[in-house]
Amino acid sequence: MKSSLITSILAIATSTTLAQFTVQSAPFNLVVLSQNETYNGSTLLACHEGAAIEGLCLSTTLPGSTAVPFNFNTSTYEQSNLNPVIGEQGYITYLLRGGNFNESEPLNLYYSATSNVALPLFEPTQGTLMAFDENGLLNIQGYIDDRVPPPYNGTLTAYYRWYACQTYYTGYTYTTLAWVNGEYPPQNPTCEKIDVKRVFL
Ligand SMILES: *[C@@H]1O[C@H](CO)[C@@H](O)[C@H](O)[C@H]1NC(C)=O
Ligand SMILES: *[C@@H]1O[C@H](CO)[C@@H](O)[C@H](O)[C@H]1NC(C)=O
Ligand SMILES: *[C@@H]1O[C@H](CO)[C@@H](O)[C@H](O)[C@H]1NC(C)=O
Ligand SMILES: *[C@@H]1O[C@H](CO)[C@@H](O)[C@H](O)[C@H]1NC(C)=O
Ligand SMILES: *[C@@H]1O[C@H](CO)[C@@H](O)[C@H](O)[C@H]1NC(C)=O
DSSP: OHHHHHHHHHHHHHHHHSTTOOEEOOOEEEEEEOSSTTTTTOBEEEEEEETTEEEEEEGGGSTTOOOOOBEEEEOSSOOTTOOTTTOOEEEEEEEEEOSSOEEEEEEEEEOOTTOSEEEEEEOSSOOOOEEEOTTSBEEEEEEEEOSSSSOEEEEEEEEOOEEEEEEEETTEEEEEEEEESSSSOOSSTTOEEOEEEEEEO
8 A cells, every 4th residue: 555655656746847857877876075084985875764765874884785876867958057067957866666666766855944954865756956067076056145245146056065964854863965054064963074976887
């Protein structure tokens, strides 16, 4: 019963919002770069955070797990404002393998109103647009800068606000990839600054 519900949620999500991002890259691993040797060189693994929901756990904190590669889906339409230095925007995807179905899920930032630490989750929903820059580093891009008054619509800029943190989501506590909203430090004291690099297989 549970899996048929998931299948129908997935079907709705796929048919309505994700249809146009169907140009899929070759498979790759996501590797952590950090000044902190505890995490440097760790691979990001999809880890269970709920029904059809996976976070990105650091392999060094989950011994014995093997990495399942991800893909990157870009649009069939050319990005009009494309800056090749910061990279084309698209969705990181993970192939969820069920008993009798496979579903490609995009990576989505899950925000909490009470924390500045957001959790990237693969979910059967609309994803969050991300990009890989010319060095293969994962970023999120935006125009609006409200750090100086008055806020203005500037040029498309890449941000690299990735951290490895102990995160909690629906009963699961892991060391995962996290994103910090805005430029202030993460309020979660376990967060260590990292970058995320795409390494093709
Ligand atoms: C990614 O692209 C592949 C190939 O076109 C497609 O099968 C898949 O559904 C796409 N995934 C998402 C989340 O859009
Ligand atoms: C992190 O790992 C990379 C690749 O293995 C290495 O080149 C770099 O020196 C390491 N950085 C630190 C701070 O350990
Ligand atoms: C590296 O990260 C671990 C885990 O958060 C932390 O215990 C350690 O103090 C950090 N090391 C440095 C040099 O900051
Ligand atoms: C799911 O994908 C895997 C790997 O691509 C494939 O071996 C398997 O047959 C697929 N399962 C279904 C139900 O399509
Ligand atoms: C900011 O500027 C870009 C490029 O000119 C435009 O596409 C976007 O809609 C603007 N955003 C807002 C909120 O005005």
